[in-house]
Amino acid sequence: LSEKLDKALHSLKGHGKINEVNVAETLKEVRRALLDADVNFKIAKQFTNSVKEKAIGQDVLTTLNPGQLMVKIVKDELTELMGGDTVGINLGGSPTVILMSGLQGSGKTTFSGKLANYLKNKKTKQVLLVGCDVYRPAAINQLQVVGEQIGVEVYAEVGNQNPVEISQNAIKHAKANGKNVVIIDTAGRLAVDEEMMTEISNIHKAVTPNETLFVVDSMTGQDAVNTAKAFNDVLNFDGVVLTKLDGDTRGGAALSIKSVVDKPIKFIGTGEKMDAIDVFHPNRMADRILGMGDVVSLVERAQEQYDEAEARKLQKKIAKNQFGFDDFLNQIQQIKKMGSMKDLVGMIPGAGKALKDVDIDDDAFKGIEAIIRSMTPEERSKPSVINASRKKRIAKGSGTSVQEVNQLMKQFDQMSKMMKMMQGGGGKRMMQMMRG
Ligand code: GDP
Ligand code: MG
Numbered sequence: 001l002s003e004k005l006d007k008a009l010h011s012l013k014g015h016g017k018i019n020e021v022n023v024a025e026t027l028k029e030v031r032r033a034l035l036d037a038d039v040n041f042k043i044a045k046q047f048t049n050s051v052k053e054k055a056i057g058q059d060v061l062t063t064l065n066p067g068q069l070m071v072k073i074v075k076d077e078l079t080e081l082m083g084g085d086t087v088g089i090n091l092g093g094s095p096t097v098i099l100m101s102g103l104q105g106s107g108k109t110t111f112s113g114k115l116a117n118y119l120k121n122k123k124t125k126q127v128l129l130v131g132c133d134v135y136r137p138a139a140i141n142q143l144q145v146v147g148e149q150i151g152v153e154v155y156a157e158v159g160n161q162n163p164v165e166i167s168q169n170a171i172k173h174a175k176a177n178g179k180n181v182v183i184i185d186t187a188g189r190l191a192v193d194e195e196m197m198t199e200i201s202n203i204h205k206a207v208t209p210n211e212t213l214f215v216v217d218s219m220t221g222q223d224a225v226n227t228a229k230a231f232n233d234v235l236n237f238d239g240v241v242l243t244k245l246d247g248d249t250r251g252g253a254a255l256s257i258k259s260v261v262d263k264p265i266k267f268i269g270t271g272e273k274m275d276a277i278d279v280f281h282p283n284r285m286a287d288r289i290l291g292m293g294d295v296v297s298l299v300e301r302a303q304e305q306y307d308e309a310e311a312r313k314l315q316k317k318i319a320k321n322q323f324g325f326d327d328f329l330n331q332i333q334q335i336k337k338m339g340s341m342k343d344l345v346g347m348i349p350g351a352g353k354a355l356k357d358v359d360i361d362d363d364a365f366k367g368i369e370a371i372i373r374s375m376t377p378e379e380r381s382k383p384s385v386i387n388a389s390r391k392k393r394i395a396k397g398s399g400t401s402v403q404e405v406n407q408l409m410k411q412f413d414q415m416s417k418m419m420k421m422m423q424g425g426g427g428k429r430m431m432q433m434m435r436g
Helices: 002-014 020-036 041-057 066-081 108-120 137-150 163-176 194-207 222-235 252-261 282-289 295-319 325-338 341-347 351-356 362-373 377-381 388-398 402-421 425-435
Strands: 096-101 127-132 153-155 181-186 211-217 239-243 265-269 277-279
Touching: 020 041, 041 066, 041 252, 066 252, 066 282, 096 108, 096 194, 108 127, 108 137, 108 181, 108 211, 108 239, 108 265, 108 277, 127 137, 127 163, 137 153, 153 163, 163 181, 163 194, 181 194, 194 222, 211 222, 222 252, 239 252, 295 325, 325 362, 325 377, 325 402, 362 388, 362 402, 388 402
Parallel strands: 096 181, 096 211, 127 153, 127 181, 211 239, 239 265
Antiparallel strands: 265 277
């Protein structure tokens, strides 16, 4: 899709000359590109019409940069078509009950796990996954595997064929066991049928979910829209989850669903792994479709990967006793980014004690940077070479006292000892926290 739109917009982007004829040509191309991506015919037509209207309204033809303005109008219109703003899920209720609906194979079970993991990482959420796909024993098993992987309890009742009962019991179980989010994974069929609709509707009535999500495979194109309509007629769901938006993406479903059922897309699934979940951003999706590249997402992902690589490097250094002042400085900057040291210490099991007499407060950071910057590269990577005369030089260079240099040396020593000590079980956790 993006290639085609790119081509369609190309003539407008570069060349300054623009007239009514090539605006019309461009819009025709845009419409064809949308249709190719399985966008509903009516919606594609509506879309190009309203782009045209806006283009005329904003007097595209007389502006200095008509191409760019046109691209902006198309992008804004696409964003609007996909819902405009990002919409979150309702986490009210105690417990919050989230119901998954959708066809078999759409990705309900996988997404249930992803969402559980996503909420669990928000710390305040204690999640219970509920297996209501009672027809295939393998389905419950699949959910249990997912639960184990992410460390979330799975509620299931072997032998019970009544999903309404199971979900009601699960909510009781959640209340009794301090869970504040219940995610109910249900059975789907390969196509819309009455039995499935009755069943999901019965569960829906019995548990009155705070959030009912319709999960749909984005590769199914136009069918996705029909399925969405069928489920929405019965459930009046709150939001849509678009799965399998990884790899060869077709934007068609995203473009059409919102306008047909008038429900926001809330999440996207971008892979089989448990962390392949993203909040849906209409404007980013519009960028992607227009081939401008999903820059914001890319930057975020790159940042994540960078941090992970850094943490791994650091772990190796600690293991090999190569942890130096440059790393120390780096870590301090990470910690500063994360807020107060006290909170941090509180989060490390067992480390509170080790750090208690290490006097690192926010003010202490100020001089540290100056001191480390006055060290030579050799001194930074091999602190043991720092003798009395070097200390004197460093103090002078950084505008501090030998006493302060000594204090930093002591802090550094304790920190590296602690990190070494935590290389076992706690180390990983520490690294995770350092990453923020
Ligand atoms: P359910 O029948 O609705 O519960 O669907 P499942 O969760 O079992 O998913 C069906 C298949 O799609 C599985 O093989 C999943 O691994 C795969 N799947 C689910 N979500 C995604 C996704 O976002 N990307 C990709 N590539 N595969 C997915
Ligand atoms: Mg399933």
